Amino acid sequence: MEAEESRSQLPGDEATAVEVTAEQLVARAIAPIKKEFLRPPPVRSSSADNEAAAAATNDNKNPAHPGSGLLKDKKSKRQLKRERRQEQKSARNLCPEVAKTGDVTSCPYKDKCRYSHDIEAFKAQKPADLEGQCPFVKSGGPCPYGLACRFSSTHEDGVLSSTGHLNGLKNSSEVNGLSKDVQKLLWKNKMRFSKADAKLKSLGLLCPKSKMKDMENKDGENGGSNKCSLSDDNGCCEVASDLGPKLEEAIKDDDADAKYETDELCPQKRRKTGVNCDPSEIEKGVNVTEEIERGSINTEPEAGCDTLTIKTDLSLKLHPREKKLIDFRDKLYLAPLTTVGNLPFRRVCKVLGADVTCGEMAMCTNLLQGQASEWALLRRHSSEDLFGVQICGAYPDTVARTVELIEQECTIDFIDINMGCPIDIVVNKGAGSALLTKPMRMKNIVEVASSTVDKPITIKVRTAYFEGKNRIDSLIADMGSWGAGAVTIHGRSRQQRYSKLADWDYIYQCGRKAPKTLPVVGNGDVFSFVDWNNHRTACPELATCMVARGALIKPWIFTEIKEQRHWDISSGERLNILKEFVHFGLEHWGSDTKGVETTRRFLLEWLSYTCRYVPVGLLEVIPQRINWRPPSYYGRDELETLMASDSAADWIRISEMLLGKVPDGFTFAPKHKSNAYDRAENG
Template identity: 65%
Template sequence: MEDTPPNDVVPASATSHADMSAEELVAKAIAPVKREFRCPPPIRTSDNHNDSHADVKTTEKNDGFSAPVIKEKKSKRQLKRERREEQKSALHICPAVAKSGNVNSCQYNENCRYSHDLEAFKLQKPEDLEGKCPFLDDEGPCPYGLSCRFGSTHNDNGDVGNGKIIVERKMRETNVMKKDVQKLLWKNKMKFPKADATLKLLGLMGQAKNKKFGSNENDDEILSNGSGEVNGNGCSKVASNEVVCSAKVVEEDKQDGLDVADEQGPPKKMKSLSDETCPVQISDAEQILHEKDVDKVCEQDELKIIVEHDQEDKSLKLHPREKKLIDFREKIYLAPLTTVGNLPYRRVCKVLGADITCGEMAMCTNLLQGQASEWALLRRHSSEDLFGVQICGAYPDTVAKTVELIEQHCTVDFIDINMGCPIDIVCNKGAGSALLTKPMRMKSVVEASSRSVDIPLTIKVRTGYFEGKNRIDSLIADIGNWGASAVTIHGRTRQQRYSKLADWEYIYQCARAASPSLQVLGNGDVFSYLDWNIHKANCPELSTCMIARGALVKPWIFTEIKEQRHWDISSGERLNILKDYVRFGLEHWGSDSKGVETTRRFLLEWLSYACRYVPVGLLEVIPQRINWRPPSYFGRDDLETLMASESAADWIRITEMLLGKVPSGFTFAPKHKSNAYDRAENG
């Protein structure tokens, strides 16, 4: 058997792009770069940087070509052991000691898991990076002290070495999880009086977790006829006049095919017999007395909290129609973007003109468990004047408790529930796009969540789950009645992924069918101000457009929309945007070695998208379409050529221009390997 041709062999078909006309390139979904800038794909050779997108090492074969060898995978226990050993090295200096420069400043002393050897740390510390410390303009010393990679720029007026506790900096970020809140979540002692009362009222309290996800005949019937009337007892009527109680969602789920038992929520108290029946409309006070008489396992302190909460909020409790509303109309909305849509990136987009920002999707179960990494997704910068967070959950009780938790301990303008995530690990748990096949549960999630908080609640959906079976049009008239203030429709199905362009005609259809009180936002393939103008002109009922991948490729799209022009941005201006991102990243993740490398990895993730941009001055047809594949081309200068490279090694070189040399043994593999040109994954 012949060996597979190596990656550095240029395919014969690739060299023919230089001779094709602009019309032929567009027909093949290839960006029509001007002939004088076109070039054959470069011949790559193996170097110290990994030149492929895979996290692999290379070995030389007998014929001289480099053959990839998969890097050995390590167990979680082995990785944890290596991390502990690494923490004991001199390079991992105790943060308290590094801040103050005094070995006696650590409260744990010899029990500290970090090193206190200042002299050994100074000998092994990497060289300082070029530039100035991002905290120089703050009130007080640099919070990273001796470990800061810009230590040479620190002032001599007592930044470090004085042994005093560092002055608290002016806080620019909010929604930081407090330690006492985390401990309550860890011990499962956090109280959710609003959510519990709402769930009991709707008959959704104490549902079993061993549920199955899949298609259901009742759901299909509701979707097909669009009827979702709710009677006074919290039950839904279907076309056959059969009354289906909301508490029977569990029984529906047992008929489904995909297992969602992995989603473990916080343990709940034993369900009483009364929770299995459909409740009647009673007042809050009667509801509490009913619990006291019937639910024998309910603790007295929990009842006390519910009573106190009702007494405190009785005068402030808002009617659902009196909730604060957010006007999304004509505002440019940056979509919540997994991995890349972090706080430093959102700050860049705010500078470039974004009006609304939203945090990365956070899983409800992880938030309720007090996971610090998940709570970090809720962080908000002071520059984000209109900010929301996005959460994802499968069941009404989980989502309702999460929104109440966020309202109590975070400052946000709205909460968005993701009902469109196509990722397998999310859908298999019954969350994300899987909810589109369960309209009864979808209704319960929105209704329970909206009644548990006073801040606006929005949802994000796709057109449907399966290709060719759009379903939002049958629900759009009822979504506003469930309690949602706005709905964002991504013009693709879950099964389609990015194999076709977004179906904006269907988005227009849904926007026209929605009630006037429900704002409808469109999402999909907005890549220029012309796309924005066309969608707004074709459907005046559309409130605004959400921008996702377009902002990843060119975040200055917000400027283009506001100024109504195609910005032929230079490579120097693009580099300045990257410099701003690095500065924001160092402020967010830290200016020590760990913060520098964290900033580098997230910058590399962004560059894996940004390389798809083709400068306006190089195109024969304007504007660039989001589904066009960039051919190999020369830029107008060396930096522009480097930024157009699809090689991970070149992305690393760009980061070295901003953050210095990468550590020895550094490798990078994009977290999201799928892109606009991949095939659709069947779901």
């Protein structure tokens, strides 16, 4: 569509009397919105400026103000712990067991329980119930939160069984939870990784114990660094020598030590449990009888050893190129997205047409330490029929042990290794985009990971570390022989972050150079079915295109691609999508007050992206490009105008429409601040 009339449409300070055409706006990466929907630029008086300056000055004089330069007294760990215990004992935190049953005597810890047992005090301070029905009852099961549920008034009689316990389990449709037994082993640094260590040893990447002791002795001299002294390109281990002793002091459990003694000697006897595994899944690599029948283990005990030692025969493992690969061709692939790519959001995208989903990036070191918050990133919903997890690590041994642990504990279809993350805290540790400067380490990581597990290993990279120094085209011909099952190429360098448009010409070049057996996935700026079609037509060698920020801004992009149309979605339909996310969020994070506020936080993070969407009916040129900066405009109704606001206060108003009033003193600032259109010339 071409606009015949011209008008003023420049955001911010650029808004002048200059008349510009739609084509000129597009050239400047400004969304060409129809004249009748444009909002006039605000007139800010000098008196208002003075009042704002005075308010800022008063705030800076306040010692509690973050920009005042005056620091609060730092609390000691003991004081913080005491405050946490007092908070737990307050009436706001009712014992979960008492909340479930409504019976004070049901708590097994009695007076030693950390939580409050005062039901009446809890009811007196509990916020009013939210409108609607409890998500767990709505799904046909009992609510695991009982009295603490913010929809408790909708609970029917008979929710609890005759024994006072719940008839159902929370999140029964979710898998990949970390069992307590395995978590304790990880805490105590007693988990053994036989397959990973055997493969590392065969490739010469396993750090000898003598060198590890030398590193511990020289730790002080090296400024606390635990890096191995072997070749940096080979990427040897990063030893956390102080982790085990510290955690062993914190966890005194003699019974647990006795219980896990056999597991320590015979690591392959560790089995998946019903808590973290789909009962219908066959346990792989842990059934001793099956392994003996296949002849892949050594059943002869070592001299002087009373316990059977299981040894994996790596010679019988499938070659990486013989593994069953994932067919990504023409599938709609939702990218792993930090913070916003959580399980409820992925469920929304599945409903709207996504075929492949991948969990948020998890750090290998945190997974190996048994951090529950990091393992939560690996959780999978039953609706995700083709699901992978993404991990990020700097060294072959860390990655190899992580993939072995994930394959043992999780139900997944593939494991993706992130070699393109641009975040400073990741790059400074040698992971993410930092690996692009060390191709030999990239090779070692992929080779050892693919040889350790039977699941396909895919990798995600950027074009290069530095702008103008692309290098993936020189490596992609060998990536298949390393053992990679697929390669995703984000068409930007690490230096670019997310500014400027993705270099799809370079992605096409890499796709044509890749061997036919290696699927190549393109990634960057896919924001409509037109973008999808153009990329697939321009380079048929590409298996598919990955959708990332486009799904954050408009998750119905998957529907648009499948139906090959521009969906002029209404504000009511968008609100229904948000309602569905809230329902999924309450099922995932809980329907009590804590779960409601966690759902609200993630909803607000998502709304900080959806506000960039410009409805199709308001544009003079379609489709919208992802780098267009929308000027201030009115929607076709009040709700559409509210959804177009870039103010956090308006996002909070939308959250209150779905989750009730925010608590007193509530504030929100988005975790991710985009620089996608910080300058006009980025487009």
